[in-house]
Amino acid sequence: MNDTNANDAPAAADLHAGVEALLLMATEPIPTPQLAEALQVPTHLVEQACRDLARFYDDTGRGFALRHVGGGWRYWTRAEHADLISRWVLEGQQSKLTQAALETLSVIAYLQPISRARVSAVRGVNVDGVVRTLLARGLVEESGADEGSNATLFVTTDYFLERMGLESLHELPALAPHLPDANELEAELGRMVEVAPDEPTGAAQDADEGERHEH
CATH class of the missing domain: 1.10.10.10 (Winged helix-like DNA-binding domain superfamily/Winged helix DNA-binding domain)
Incomplete structure (x- = not known):
């Protein structure tokens, strides 16, 4: 008002x-x-x-x-009280994301909008199970389809920003110096996807399927 x-x-x-x-x-x-x-x-x-x-x-x-x-x-x-809070309230009570989920979430955050197949190409494994977990937790969401392949695209959510303590994606830290630039990584992904089908089969089953057991 x-x-x-x-x-x-x-x-x-x-x-x-x-x-x-x-x-x-x-x-x-x-x-x-x-x-x-x-x-x-x-x-x-x-x-x-x-x-x-x-x-x-x-x-x-x-x-x-x-x-x-x-x-x-x-x-x-x-942040300086994180250890205290963890000991008193959170330790043993919060369900943490696995390393596989964190890596998948990072790929989506930096290269969004991105298809599941391209995330799989970056990580070298099938990420179907992990993406389902991230969707269930509200950290990522579907955002239309790729014009060329019609594959579903994924982006991070406002809840992701909230949990990360960010106002916008522009506040994401720069990629570590030893990692390729996001644009270079995207170009490499493009070359890989030209060879591989956009929606991978379950051939390289995800070590990440262990995600199903963390709920």
Whole structure:
């Protein structure tokens, strides 16, 4: 509700408190316009309140931070407390992705949109099982079809950005120096796909099928 009269705007302390109350209940990032609608104040005031709170938490060394990632605002515990949280709450309770899934997710993240066959070509194994796992976890999603082969293309999701703590894919770190540039890798993939069928059979069954047992 961006047309609220400035004279009707709540005091900064009340606005900050309202933002905190809403974000404490959030299970996913909340966009600024959605917060503004709930608080019935102009969007720019909510944006400023969130930035004020984020700066306040940083300046006072709180154990949590307010960050804008995945298209909205959400509280995060600070990285320096990861070991403490892992020991107390998370250890043994979180289902981690396997190395195979992480590698597959990385290929999709850097070369998206990309077909399953091309991911298989990069990794040298059939990735059907791993891609199903990544889809089930909401980390990747289908995004149309390749014009030439009609193969389904995959991209990462907003949830992937949220879990990575990124605002956009532009914030992905550069590929390691010993790895080929993404464009070079894509060119190599193109040459490989010309030889291999776009949708591989299960000939090289995925060591990654062990993914099915991690749910």
